[in-house]
Amino acid sequence: MTEFIWTVPTRVPHRPAFDPSVRDDRPGRFTAFDEDSQVARAAELAGFDGVVVPYDPGGEESWVVAAALAPEVPRLGIVAEFPPDLGTAVYAAKLALSFQRFFSDRLSWQIVLDGDADPSLADSVSGPARDTRTEEFLTVTRGVFGDAPYTFHGEFYEVEAGGFFDPSGTVPGLSQLVRARSPHPRVLLGSQRQEGLSLSARFGDVHVFDEPRPELLRAAIADVQARAAHAGRIVGAALRIAVVARDSDAEARRDLSRATGHPEDGPVWSLPAGAPALTFDFSPSGWRARSAIVGSYEAVADQLRAYVELGIGTFVLEGLHPVADAYRFGEYVRPLLSDTFVSA
Amino acid sequence: MTDQIEIYWRVPMGSDSSNWRNKPKTRGAGADAPLTLGYIAPGLRDGKSDGLSYIDFLVEEARSAERAGFTGALLPSFPMTEDPFIVSAALARATTTFRFMVAVQPGFLNPVHAARISASLQRLSGGRLVYNVITGGGGPQQTWWGDTTAHDQRYLRTTEFLDVLKGVWDGGPFDYDGRFYQVRGGGLPAGLAGQPRPDLYYSGSSESAIESAVQHADYYLSWLEHPDHLKAKFEQVEAKAATYGRKAKFAVRAHVIARPTEDEAWEEVRLGWANLDAAKIQRVRREGGRGDSVGAQRQQQYQPESLQDWEELIVAPNIWAGIGYLGDFPTVGIVGSYEQAAERLDDLVRIGADAFILSGLSHLEEAYRVGTEVLPRFQGRRALDQPAGTAKEVVHV
Numbered sequence: 001m002t003e004f005i006w007t008v009p010t011r012v013p014h015r016p017a018f019d020p021s022v023r024d025d026r027p028g029r030f031t032a033f034d035e036d037s038q039v040a041r042a043a044e045l046a047g048f049d050g051v052v053v054p055y056d057p058g059g060e061e062s063w064v065v066a067a068a069l070a071p072e073v074p075r076l077g078i079v080a081e082f083p084p085d086l087g088t089a090v091y092a093a094k095l096a097l098s099f100q101r102f103f104s105d106r107l108s109w110q111i112v113l114d115g116d117a118d119p120s121l122a123d124s125v126s127g128p129a130r131d132t133r134t135e136e137f138l139t140v141t142r143g144v145f146g147d148a149p150y151t152f153h154g155e156f157y158e159v160e161a162g163g164f165f166d167p168s169g170t171v172p173g174l175s176q177l178v179r180a181r182s183p184h185p186r187v188l189l190g191s192q193r194q195e196g197l198s199l200s201a202r203f204g205d206v207h208v209f210d211e212p213r214p215e216l217l218r219a220a221i222a223d224v225q226a227r228a229a230h231a232g233r234i235v236g237a238a239l240r241i242a243v244v245a246r247d248s249d250a251e252a253r254r255d256l257s258r259a260t261g262h263p264e265d266g267p268v269w270s271l272p273a274g275a276p277a278l279t280f281d282f283s284p285s286g287w288r289a290r291s292a293i294v295g296s297y298e299a300v301a302d303q304l305r306a307y308v309e310l311g312i313g314t315f316v317l318e319g320l321h322p323v324a325d326a327y328r329f330g331e332y333v334r335p336l337l338s339d340t341f342v343s344a
Numbered sequence: 345m346t347d348q349i350e351i352y353w354r355v356p357m358g359s360d361s362s363n364w365r366n367k368p369k370t371r372g373a374g375a376d377a378p379l380t381l382g383y384i385a386p387g388l389r390d391g392k393s394d395g396l397s398y399i400d401f402l403v404e405e406a407r408s409a410e411r412a413g414f415t416g417a418l419l420p421s422f423p424m425t426e427d428p429f430i431v432s433a434a435l436a437r438a439t440t441t442f443r444f445m446v447a448v449q450p451g452f453l454n455p456v457h458a459a460r461i462s463a464s465l466q467r468l469s470g471g472r473l474v475y476n477v478i479t480g481g482g483g484p485q486q487t488w489w490g491d492t493t494a495h496d497q498r499y500l501r502t503t504e505f506l507d508v509l510k511g512v513w514d515g516g517p518f519d520y521d522g523r524f525y526q527v528r529g530g531g532l533p534a535g536l537a538g539q540p541r542p543d544l545y546y547s548g549s550s551e552s553a554i555e556s557a558v559q560h561a562d563y564y565l566s567w568l569e570h571p572d573h574l575k576a577k578f579e580q581v582e583a584k585a586a587t588y589g590r591k592a593k594f595a596v597r598a599h600v601i602a603r604p605t606e607d608e609a610w611e612e613v614r615l616g617w618a619n620l621d622a623a624k625i626q627r628v629r630r631e632g633g634r635g636d637s638v639g640a641q642r643q644q645q646y647q648p649e650s651l652q653d654w655e656e657l658i659v660a661p662n663i664w665a666g667i668g669y670l671g672d673f674p675t676v677g678i679v680g681s682y683e684q685a686a687e688r689l690d691d692l693v694r695i696g697a698d699a700f701i702l703s704g705l706s707h708l709e710e711a712y713r714v715g716t717e718v719l720p721r722f723q724g725r726r727a728l729d730q731p732a733g734t735a736k737e738v739v740h741v
Contacts, residue, residue, distance in 0.1 A: 011535055031467045058533040061464035067433035068468055087453035090490040098426040101373055102399035102434060119528035122456045160487035
């Protein structure tokens with residue numbers, strides 16, 4: 001079954017003030033969370049399977065947004081994206097455990113793999129050590145979600161007789177551990193680097209691709225899945241891409257062109273290599289995707305179906321307007337796909 | 345930080361008991377036999393889980409504390425309990441005035457990300473985040489968390505963590521060269537900057553803890569002790585604060601068993617004690633002074649060499665060092681009539697208390713009781729002008 005995930009931006013769009021002679025009760029009353037709530041509710045009402053809360057250094061903190069939204073969208077899976085230097089592996093696992101218990105195991109993680117040391121974030125780890133740290137991080141988080149006692153001594157993390165669950169009830173001093181097991185969050189990893197593909201194969205559950213070109217995407221999926229098979233694992237494939245779907249191709253292209261300032265010729269438009277990510281007035285977090293499917297509802301549905309046939313099982317989508325495009329997708333694109341692979 | 349006395353409640357983060365009588369814990373996923381008939385959140389419906397989780401009950405606990413007049417509640421953090429940041433984010437939109445006093449464990453979060461999480465929570469809640477900075481009691485619990493740093497080094501790390509958190513919060517670009525943290529050009533993004541910084545309650549009884557606390561605390565927080573011991577401790581902290589040119593404020597954490605009469609309150613203790621067995625008494629005595637926590641060792645001083653009965657644990661009028669045997673900590677608490685409980689709070693104001701974190705089992709029902717029966721009798725700062733033992737007359741409005 002194909003999975004559709006919508007993106008919750010974590011910055012508030014600027015909403016211009018009214019003339020002072022016109023009554024406006026908004027100032028001081030609403031925050032990004034009211035907007036995020038409406039985006040997530042839109043995704044739920046429009047039939048999405050989940051939402052992703054991106055890590056955006058300029059936006060609200062993603063764990064806080066994820067936990068605040070979770071009770072408001074009980075049908076949705078929630079993907080919280082965060083960098084591996086957030087805190088210790090045990091503490092991150094503990095945050096996840098509470099989330100799983102409170103919100104019926106709906107959490108997924110997306111861990112930022114790319115990037116470098118950032119002294120403004122008190123993160124001094126650079127180069128290949130970053131991948132080592134992520135590897136240790138996921139080793140420990142999966143370890144403490146396994147049977148206690150769990151011990152690990154690594155370069156970045158240490159745990160002595162740790163772990164959350166003691167199903168046999170035999171670990172001395174950990175009698176309180178005995179309780180229903182919760183699942184480790186599903187792990188999404190996205191990076192086009194070889195090391196990133198290797199991490200996904202060994203520690204990820206789903207690899208998130210940004211590659212819209214069919215032949216390259218097919219090869220990349222085959223690469224990750226071969227690596228995963230080598231490690232005795234199965235890793236799913238996700239495509240992160242924007243959708244600009246309108247009544248007609250011309251209307252979709254006009255809207256994309258107006259928002260991005262880029263000419264486009266559809267059906268799949270991509271940012272030039274090296275160009276900065278796009279941001280918009282009405283969605284200041286901008287797009288995380290580097291490409292967009294542009295066109296009529298039928299054209300967009302056809303393109304999504306083509307990606308499914310290439311092996312994509314999860315779409316991480318965003319639109320030009322995070323509320324309006326979620327409803328539009330649910331009303332006009334999703335119904336066109338129900339015959340083949342979307343649950344009715 | 346205001347000049348008014350602030351009274352917090354506590355919310356239990358893993359499970360709750362329905363009363364003080366040493367019965368099985370029946371509330372929450374961490375209860376003694378979850379998914380049995382009579383257990384709550386999750387409960388049973390048609391033989392299956394009713395789909396509720398402990399967060400559904402925590403909402404009610406927070407709402408009861410809010411309605412009963414408490415400023416908010418302490419959300420502690422232990423290996424087996426739920427995480428206070430997740431609970432705060434999940435409860436923020438379900439509450440109105442309730443302040444989330446989150447147990448923050450420096451070293452577990454990157455201080456810059458901790459600042460980001462806090463600023464987002466301030467925006468989410470309208471400025472209702474408060475910190476309870478805890479540096480950890482050492483021992484197996486500390487290494488369970490993955491923390492192998494030694495006692496005094498942990499307090500140095502806490503100092504540095506708070507240096508960075510405050511530096512980033514107060515406006516960048518912030519640079520820092522510490523032993524544990526190095527920052528260049530740190531700050532919060534425009535959307536998150538400018539929020540009120542959370543009040544900071546700081547716990548820790550050792551020399552190195554007090555040294556760190558007086559540099560950063562808005563309130564120095566201690567478990568309840570014999571009032572004379574507490575007075576001496578507060579004086580020690582005050583003197584240390586003065587060497588940094590700062591003035592300390594004080595908070596006291598205690599359980600309260602208050603009933604219409606003193607005898608009814610002790611009757612609760614008797615009923616709880618009657619359900620104890622020798623093994624549990626031994627376990628509580630063993631766990632009391634574990635790790636390298638000086639505060640826990642100070643609590644241990646009230647335990648007699650051999651313990652025969654609950655009355656041996658009365659250390660001062662209405663001050664009882666046996667709460668641990670009834671299933672909770674800290675072990676020194678207040679037991680008495682509503683008037684007596686209020687008078688003991690008055691006494692604590694007289695030795696310098698500016699804030700309280702109170703609690704009782706069950707936290708939901710007892711929040712209403714203490715808020716309705718004890719707090720209206722509490723004189724607050726007016727106690728400073730009144731002789732001891734004069735409780736306020738309750739005015740019903």
